[in-house]
Amino acid sequence: MPRSLSLSGGTHRPLSEGWALVVTAAGAHAGPATVDATAGLPAPVPGTVAQALEHAGLFDREKPQPLHDKDVWYVRTLTEFGSGAAQLRFEGLATVAEVYLNDERFLTSSSMFEAHAVDVVLTGAEDRLAICFRALRPFLDASGPRARWRPQMMETQGLRLVRTTALGHMPGWCPPIDAIGPWRAVSLLKVDDVEHITTDLSLAARLAEGGAGVLDLSFACAADLSDVRLECAGESCAVTRAADGRWQAALTLPQVEAWWPHTHGQPHLYDAHLFVGGKTIPLGKVGFRSLEIDRGQDGKDFAVVVNGERVFCRGAVWTTADIVRLPGAKEDYRPWLLSARDAGMNMLRIGGTMAYETPAFFEICDELGLMVWQDLMFANFDYPAKDDAFVAHVRREVEQLLDGIQASPSLAVLCGGSEIYQQGAMLGLPERIWKGTLTEEILPDVCGKGRADVPYVANSPCGGAMPFSPNEGVTHYYGVGAYCRPLDDARRAQVRFAAESLAFAHVPQARTLMQHLPVPALHHPRWKERVPRDRSASWDFEDIRDFYLQEIFAADPARLRREEPDSYLDLSRAVTAEVVEAIYGEWRRPGSFCNGALVWTLQDLLPGAGWGVIDATGEPKPVWYGLRRAFRPLQVILTDEGTNGLYAHVLNETPQTWTGTLELACLRNGEQVVVSGRHSLTLPPRGKQSFAATDLFGAFFDTTYAFRFGPPSHEVTVARLLDGAGEVMAEAFDFPLGRSRAFYDTDIEVSLVKSDRGWCLDLETKRFAQSLHIEAEGYRAEEDWFHLPPGGRKRIRLLPRYGVDVSALPGGEISHIGSRRIIRF
Template sequence: MARLHAVSGRSVTPLSTGWELCVTEPGGTPAGDWLPAPVPGTVAQALREAGLYRLGDPLPLHDRDVWYRTRLTGDGPCTLRFHGLATVAEVWLDGERILSSASMFQRHDVPVTLHGVHALRIVFRALNPVLRAQKGRGRWPVRLAEPAGLRAVRTTLLGHMPGWCPPVPAVGPWRPVELITEDGPLRVRSADMRAMLEGRDGRLSLTLAAEWTGSAPPPGWLEVGEMRAPLRWTGPGELRGAVRLPEVAPWWPHSHGRPALHPVRAVVGDERVDLGSTGFRRIEREPGEGFALRVNGERIFCRGACWSSPDIVALPGTRDAYAPWLELARQAGMTMLRVPGIATYEADAFFDLCDEMGILVWQDFMFANFDYPADEAFFDVARREAAQFLDRVQAAPSLAVLCGGSEAEQQAAMLGLPRERWSQPLFDTVLREETERGRPDVPYVTNSPTGGPLPFAADAGVTHYYGVGAYLRPLEDARRANVRFASECLAFANMPEAGALPGVPAVHDPRWKARVPRDPGAPWDFEDVRDHYLRMLYGGDPMVLRYEDPDRYARLSRAVTGEVMEAVFAEWRRVGSLCAGGLVWMFQDVWPGAGWGVVGSGGVPKAAWHALRRAFRPVQILLTDEGVNGLAIHLLNETAEPVEAVLTLTALRRGEVPVLRAERAVTLPPRSAQAIPASSLPNRFMDLTGAYRFGPPAHDAVVAALSDPGAGAPMAEAFHFPQGGRMERADLGLGARVERSAEGWSLILSSRRLARSVHIEDDAFRAEADWFHLPPGGERRVRLVPRHPGAAVPDGEIHALNGLDPTRYRGVA
């Protein structure tokens, strides 16, 4: 049902205090010490808080039973609501079993009658005996997750995927436990709310399954913002109404407009039902062989990343847990996050924040890789799971794509099974039907990837693109593969900042290598992939560099994955590209180290995050090498307003001397993309790409910039290096001064020569923008963000990959 944020006469009491847990042998009764336990929370979280567990140590909870206990007080009939019990659980009230559950993804409502103080216990049964008892085998083996019995058990694969994820067991009441009592005349059982954008008008319909316990039920009203319409009793226990909002402010992704939300309420007599907020938008899948989304009639280039968890130990679901991560996604210009089928369904607060921030959500149902049971009992479990999830997010405008699951079709195809065995009724029928019933306004995709002659074909449907990446293809493959939509792409072992894994030397230490992601069974890992592109872009032997200059190796490693990502997204966003989106694997790391995440597990952005922030700008300039046709300049404006700017093109010799400079005033119409030959700007020929090879190159860098004609500050910059990424190290004349204002500390940077991958190292502050190229002759202001509340005065160094020595800076208190 749609979330009932508040109902007159309904009291919702979180049962979140006074819980204790005890670990026992399977089938045993608690006899040992009881530990304080957070609820909602997990056993691993409780043990961590007690100092009994840390990531990396085995925690064999799947061979144990875990008991939780607390006391609750009540008087009269009420409902115990369990939002999520991981995974095989029984609930006992005063020694009587009142619930058995075998899915961590289902909510349970249990009616009870209380009189005074009662003992509530939950036992989470050992999972391994359940898995060993599973009968039947899938049609193919799965190496991603183990053991194979997971195919028939509804639990997360997080913690079961060796090669990139620590073995953290998801056990416990991971979602809230509540006590619900009702004493008002209006008893609301469920709410069905549908928000639609019809032309330029909004329309919202509401059906309340409700009872009026008084005499004659009074009339009702449906209120959306300042608009209202009657709610009528259409039969016993049902209220219906609809309201139209002329010229409504629509909901947009933050890149394209304002994510407008409108409060919704129902009023029946003196009783009020708060239904939260919703937005009016229209999401459609474009017809054709590819995959593209239109939002409110506008084609959206969806860019972002795949989500894991804010904390793989606690699996939190609160607004405070999500907000810092989602704010980093928004700051990076990400317009879409994908919750993959290996993870969990996130809590309501996740969707509330995505609604508010204008971040689209690609939501997999929690199925991945396996050949799932094809019997009605399993289908019924899947239907209830999907229906409950869709009910609680039915008003979320951020929900943009629903997907049956991850890599099941790909797994079957890559193992050489016949084509007719790639599909499963779970994805083709069961989940499709639930999507059409619960969110008919959201496009459904059977699997990620899917479409084309092979599920993972890049030039049709939805792909997982690792041509540039794990398959070690050259950067040109990003164009050659004709990617239409990459719901996963560009996985690298993204190097964190220094000290992110305390006490563990980077690269060579076994403790470091244990946290480098790898595909199970592969004779390589994703640091090998990163080294391949380090050699390709910067030259030299990464192994020799690690031996002789490990500090420089680390800096190049941080920079290279971001440079690759920028180059790929420039190809995909350029004018003429058919690509409609790319989601990087992944957004955040699940533990400290060189993981796939572009943000470390502690919430600190890596160099790749800063690169994506540049690549994802809604007002953007791109440079692409078009061979003998020269350099193309692509100007993008995704916003609803025209942009007046000055386009500047500069060619530099030795990164310092301008041998060509041209500029032009340009207008970027709303929601537009245009390509300009760079050769059309100057009044003379210059071989900007080195395509013609007429003698030695006259320059080694080309800088294109879009600048505000008033302030002169660059909105966006793009760089092209005709001789590739290899760089000569020199004295750059890199300067820095510290300024303090009411908003905080800033650095003012300048350079005599073009500085490559400028980065700021400061123990107390991090740079809001980092790992950027700095052209000569101007200044750039970079805001400093405190790393902790005690950060007082900036004191650090400025580095550049092509510089000889760092530049020191220090603020004055």
Template structure:
């Protein structure tokens, strides 16, 4: 099902004004005529949720949510058509058990949050539209076909029978903010003389570099001359045997769409010509998506336009758990953060909601690949029930229609952790998979998005579905399972669709705003730390483990006696771990082809899994990932008695020339060995360079041979663009550990006024300063939580954020010193 295209006089009006909402006891009122004066009505936004409307009225606290799935939620508004006559009402998404009436007459009954509904109506004038979202709780108590396993993700096993989001139903993951309401638009469509719908756009890039475009749609009414134009080419549409109209175009040597890390995400407008009318069908891009499993069939890599792409990014979390928005204004600032952090892929997991056309349009524009799970996770779903299977098919069709023509959509996945949950519960291998992910969903993709890759489940492959050395995995060896950093290589990860979960600490401004007593002194702090259900540990414990492992300090002692340092070490360690793991995965010769962090954004203020906090501010982890994900990247890897290697990656299409400089420093200040090497790196390739080749002679940079006491405590590498002299990347290695290289460095700081209200902080140091962190309330640094080496200045741009009306000022600190260095503009 797809919305009518606005041609030949067809008008589409969003019913987004004049809505009121009321909460009633479950089953208290059967129909609108039963409603009485006992209900209290509140203004409500549509699209929106009941929780959001109640929060606006001061009756709902997202930090202490009261369950809504045991209530009936009523919405009503008045429709005022421009002209009387036949219309169509389209409900893009109602959460979840919904009934609707027009003027008191029933017009709709819906039981899926993920299925759009359309109703033909005849309007003589104004009419009242009433919607009731029935209490979900009774439906969750229903019993269906016997499940072969029970998930540990949620105690509400009835969710397997009801097509609704798992958000709000996963203890330890997110608060119990239940999705109730018309969370997607409600549209009033007045058909014109020509009804056009069921639009399909298939855009592909051939191996010869040509763009092939196929556009088809259904038409009803008087059909004028129809044609499709794109990229300067036009083709008439012709009627096909099935009654659809189709046009095919070939654009020779078209500019292809690339992930932004590897090229330009070129987009081309598609225009429908209907008689004298021209209607934009949106923009599309030409690219080719393939899965490469390697010669042994055990790998997993994504090829775009024939090029193997190292996919890096995060698992996407909704822009706002309270509102569940789907508009571009809500998405844009978050997706800009992802793009600017050099992420080239976001995955929408099976525990969320289907994302909207606006989400995909922005990812198209920004060059961000999308891996999108169908909204199935962990459960044994009853697809043997014909009615349930039909609901799944309609749901899949609705979602795939939304994505028509989107080049960013790269991978559709049957769901999240279904195979894993079955395997972990001891279910035999032949029962891990079934018709849902092996037949119904891939068939829908083949029909409606044949240009994308399909993966049955995440994770999948290997001796166990979650085995990291084959197929797609969810890798938490480093992080949740407290493995040493070396496990990132030992595990032989092929593609991590989830990885590296920590309780990532927000920056100071967010902590101070939401937890004034501070961590360890606020009773709410620990309660909001994410944890897996029924475990005796949480992800703050995991983070603390790595603080001790990497720095040799006792987190519990810091938390008791020096809470500020406790926070600083916690922020620093997740940044260090993430950079180290991706250095392993991106090194030359690695078979790892991707890693997506669990996850992108916190759903509420806390030290959550997100690398962006609930206010939209980056955390230390995001800055680390920005460095690790650079298209032109540098890292240092310890190869034991093979020595230290500089790992260089060039994702751009061009061969680039660099100067690689290496300095081994004693006391973080005195060079005991140094050298430089001029080199070239071919486009879209990686290269490993032995540090001894740069130094020109043997030097035990990894301290593997132990010939006497170590001569240095840090190795610093810089990659400098040969043409401009600009430092493109830096990397550090600590042969005796980070704790042994902790110095009370003195920072020289000055602040310069930049363009557009921005500022620039200029830093220099007398010796290595680890994890330098800049506080700049109201401004966003372009880098933070980075190491600063002596010998040169570092310039950090501070971008003024919207709404900031004060000049920049703040403090700068680093690990190893309690001293803070103040700065201000002017």
């Protein structure tokens, strides 16, 4: 549906209330005349059937019943709008829908991803609007053009023919919750003068050479307008009618501030307005940036370049704000996106197995400086690209998506979908079979016309000897993860860009489990059903986590589960944080091939040990804190370079020069400094530098215990990056003998202080404490599951939870792995 604006005194009303929902057997009613809406349930719009049933106590998201075998009717009256011409707008109907006004069908929709605008005439009497969502199961079971391959991850092959979400259809990945209903807004527009409606409105912001911003506007309007101007950032220009009848303007902003991802600068936005005959019409916020993909001299690379600077992209794959509601309002998105930003993420990917999000999602990403990799909703299947009707639906859905976010600076990559190429290639099919016209011709054509400023990628993954080869183009990297490769595989694989990676069954904090999954961990069926797995695989992602628990902590997971379940859970929480921090350190170091990697996934769909780094309640998991440390724009990284020794790498991704000090110390028994060194340095904006540990020490020292001349002299090495005032900006740790050799039963000195930022904990230790965890009643620690080295005081802010009395003294406890002590405050 082309973007449009009313330039007259029209009224636009959301039809969000007053709906009655009636669930019937499939085919029970040919039309709405025989549907008794008085017996229906109240239903929110936008919303889903599962949502309305859940509100009525008739649906359990933990044990969902099938809904695709039923018809569902939404009915309401329109008497409050009077009579006359109007336009009904449907932003998204899931999925096969018929729409009636006064028992006359005026619209049929067969795609969840298409919007519709239909002109109608209201009588002013008892106008009755009805939407029927026909049972989807017969459409999913229908035969179509023969597929050349059949993905195993989907529970129905009919998804290749029906334009609906794969959410709910992937056993082991997500709960089987069927998406049905008016999941996007329904509204009514009444206008006094239909000629004063603009259509096909186009708004594009770009950063020109030399740093000036250019705002291009174009729209069609049948009326003869006068005194039309475009304004942005204090500059304005006339909007004139071209020879083809379209109204056009190109506004140059010589002093514009560029939009940056928040890790590399400020995400500057500007309000744009259209003035027509003295009337102000908001066009929304725009940002000015340039963006391209650098493939390198050999064509094998893949780096996102923003405003001329290569940006290391880090973040996660987005699932949904709520698997039942599939919501799209700002208040639904904001908590999740804030958590992503606060973790230091600068990119989110909306995968092809999910669903399109609304413009509100992109508006918040624009504001927060989060780039968005947008897969189009195609995944794994052999789609019928020769079917003209199918292709017409595809073109409309992509055109409408891009119309709604046409000036959004956060949109960074458009991709033809997820794992289509990989699926065909892994089944042994030749490239000519799995590389087809849909992703190579049709989708890039639509994307190029709708957002010429955004790079297009044919599929994720693609490039290399095989489309999933990590050393070229875009990959989905699970060498460390599902394939149980050692941590150093992250270097050997020469990953260029991982659009998804590092999937584990991340254990939530204890408070989430106590409140939402109060069952014996690991052995109870409810626990195991929340653990993700690949369909038909003999293992799940808890097995993967256990593999790395044994590798990292030299512990037997099976014995711990049996004999010390609490210790097992704490080590499970700590291990994935340790793994992601180590791998991102490898990928971000100078000399790495990697230009970005996104974890799988941002959030869980139900509380439990799922893929999400944030649990389904919105609580960050321990791994989130590991990512937060790994993603710091100002960063220090330690890497073991074998017989070359230990190296410290310092990164400054900010736009300012940074001056400070790098400190390095090796500790015996977690407390005695056996060797140390420091170096003053100045890093320019986007600068990075590497130092051999021996250069800081001034003499040879076997920091990594590579030469093994005699017994080891230390168990942990600590690197600190300090600013001019001596404040610790970043820390890194190396364990030459393994993390289990650095477990100490340590006392922690705790002071509770009230600062201008609220309650804080000051922590000190005389001996190294590993994976320290803070549990504070009514609060969440700003930093958690971190290592605490001796020397110096560390201040941790306590973030109040909703409804807590911040005037009261907080209380809680502190623990760390390797010790049975509980320190209370």
